[in-house]
Amino acid sequence: MEDKKALIYDCAKELFSAKGFKDTNISEITKKAGMAVGTFYNYYPSKEKLFMDIFLEENAKLKQACFQSLDLDQNPLAVVGQMLKLNVEGTKANPILREWYNRSVFEKLEQVYREENGVDTVDFLYDSFxxxxxxxxxxxxxxxxxxxxxxxxxxxxxxxxDTHKEEIGLEYFPELLLLMTELIMKSLMDCSEY
Incomplete structure (x- = not known):
């Protein structure tokens, strides 16, 4: 059974990467996997859930790669700035991760993200940071x-x-995150009064 789930996952990842979330449908995924559409629902409740699983894995891989390439001897602002820069570059280079900023699909994705409490998938970075x-x-x-x-x-x-980018305005992301992080980091590094 796990082989079928893995095959669906791999085929979907390939299609999502090539065509995007919106232009990929379940019948294409199952056709590529060589199985019936009904089989899909034995493993995933929706296309959104499958995409989010792929997205979260890609996001975790990116965050881990970014963290491993950091120069931790720099000052905290430089380290966090480097992490954000590497993350932005990695997101732009990955067609799956870029979908997070696709105005026509992100509302569906954010809803699944919130329901799945996706931030837990990067917990492996918590201890390191x-x-x-x-x-x-x-x-x-x-x-x-x-x-x-x-x-x-x-x-x-x-x-x-990031999950409130529509309310704030998509045109401000990811630059807003970089600026906000810089301001917060400068405040956290101001040790003169503490």
């Missing part, structure tokens, strides 16, 4: 008056602003 923040605090590079876990929640809030 938490250790880094704790180190920066010990080194005097980041404020110590704010608990390191609270700082992680600030970062989570930055990430979740």
């Amino acid at each position: 938490l250790e880094l923040i704790t180190l920066w605090q010990k080194q005097g590079k980041m404020r110590k008056d704010i608990d390191s876990k609270m700082i992680m929640m600030i970062f989570a809030a930055i990430i979740n602003v």
Whole structure:
């Protein structure tokens, strides 16, 4: 059974990458996988759910690759800025991840994302960043008056602003995230009064 699910996943990923979310349908996915449409529903409740599973895996791979290529000897602002820059470049280069900014499909995707609590898929980065923040605090590079876990929640809030891009205006993303993060990081690095 897992082989069929993996085949559906792989075929869908190929089609979504080539044609996008909107122009790919379930019958094309199952035809490519060599199975009946009804079989699809044994493994996925909807095209949106399948796409979100693929999206979240691609997003996690990108975040992990970005983190692994960071120069952690830089100051916190440079490290976080580098992470965001690498993430933006990786998102633009990946046709699956680019769909997050496709005005005609993101509302459906965001709804599934919220329902699935997709931020959990990048939890593997939480421990790494938490250790880094704790180190920066010990080194005097980041404020110590704010608990390191609270700082992680600030970062989570930055990430979740992305799910409100329509309300804010798509034309401002991802530049808004870069500027907002820079301002927050400068505040977190201002250790002079703390």
